[in-house]
Amino acid sequence: MVDETPAVAKEEEAEDLRPENEDLLTKLKYLQAEFENYRKRAARDAESVVKFAHEALLSRLLPILDELDAAVGSLAGDAGNGVRMVRDNLMKALREAGLEEIPAQGASFDPYTMDAVDRVADPTLKDGVVKEVVRKGYRLHDRILRPAHVVVVRNRGEPNG
DSSP states (O other): OTTTTHHHHHHHHHHHHHHHHHHHHHHHHHHHHHHHHHHHHHHHHHHHHHHHHTHHHHHHHHHHHHHHHHHHHHOOOHHHHHHHHHHHHHHHHHTTTEEEOOTTTTOOOOOTTOOOEEOOOOTTTTTTTTTEEEEEOOTTEEEEOOOEEEEOOTTTTTOOO
């Protein structure tokens, strides 16, 4: 009987410690989940930093791209070929960095990617269609760097195509 008393006492002590152990185990599980969420969030943030690292530089290059587009449009024949090659090479490098032109010509107006700078009537086109692109818009991956500036058709209820 002397041997059973310490065993019973240890069992009672273990029973008394069980709620504390369960509480500590629950806290440990929450801490592990918080750490896992933190690790995932830090990985997403680091990925985003890498993905958009060139955003400021690309934004500063857009006016140069506009000027090259204007030069290509104003120079005819062989005179424009050299400028066109420079513009195409620059655009290729910018695409490799993640830059995309926002397609606007002939598309339906999208206020999230376009700014309407004018509205005109055109009975050959439907309301809300982009008739002209005044300035090209660009996005970097899923962020809009610069919205397209467009002229939108508005026929005021007149029949159209």
